Amino acid sequence: MKITALTGISSTVIGELKMGKPRTIELQSANNVVAVASLEPGPDTHLFLTSVDLEDISPGDMGIIVKVLSVNITMKRMIDIIHPVYYEERERLSARVQVRYCGNSMVKSVSAGSLCHPTEVDVVMAAHYRAV
Known part of the structure; x- marks a missing residue:
């Protein structure tokens, strides 16, 4: 199954999702925001979440x-003013995505995206784990 990957997700968040309850995750990493920006929620819309960083994701990595x-x-727009000398305006794009756990998975292959395109992974559902 080829699906979009969210990388660098905390192991704590992944563990909490495994308990089965829906959770909302706030994403601020540019690659993760791009990954969810074009998604339409629905019964057939899935994501692969892993704690592995984007630069390090490779076949064999585990996730959900x-x-x-x-x-x-x-x-979000933020303005810092220190009168009369300093004035700075910043904008931050963020995404909130509500998800529900489906199952454990392992990366079979990676299709690296560019700055404006999400990283896609071909995954297989993990039926069992093996000792290495």
């Missing part, structure tokens, strides 16, 4: 498959 329940993209 989740179903996407909702997606919300927001722009």
Whole structure:
């Protein structure tokens, strides 16, 4: 199954999702925001979540498959003013995605995306683990 990957997700968050309850994750990493920006929530929309960093993801890495329940993209504007000399305006794009755990999975192959395109992985559902 080829699906979009979210990388660098905390092991704690992945463990919490494995308990079965839907959870909302706030994403601020540019590659993860791009990955969910074009998703339409629905019964056939899935993501692969892993704690492995984007640069390090490779075949054999473990993660989980989740179903996407909702997606919300927001722009936050922050202004810092120190009168009369300093004025700085910043914008931060972030995404909130609500997901529900489907199952454990392992990466079979990686299709690296560019800055504006998400990374896709071909995954297989893990039926069991083996000792290495």
